[in-house]
Amino acid sequence: MSYRFLLICLLFAIALPFEALAQEGDATAGATVFKKCAICHVAETDQNKVGPSLNGLFGRTAGTHPNFAYSPAMQKAGKDGLVWDETSLRDYLHAPQAKVKGTKMTFVGVKDDTEITNLIAYLKQYSK
Secondary structure, three states: OOHHHHHHHHHHHHHHHHHHHHHHOOHHHHHHHHOOOOOOOOOOOOOOOOOOOOOOOOOOEOOOOOOOOOOHHHHHHHHOOOEOOHHHHHHHHHOHHHHOOOOOOOOOOOOOHHHHHHHHHHHHOOOO
């Protein structure tokens, strides 16, 4: 076995955990990103504002949080199988109107992928 091969394996073994950590996001930085959302949403408690509560969001079917008047488009998205997980939320946060055409949410989206990753880490704290 060549030393070059062993060196490459060692580099991968060292680098891969850092890649995984980078994708998990920083919940503290996500709290700062959430300030953009806090005008309409709350995550810490299960209380609706202008937008639905994001407390317990992960695993929730879209358009189903109690006591919130969702748009017909969001209700249909949920009936069609949209459940909030990291992938669906990432797509939605990037371009809400593209993910759910006709949603009431007028927010233009978060364009920076790192900010989205951090925001997801922040929201996950409130979905346990």
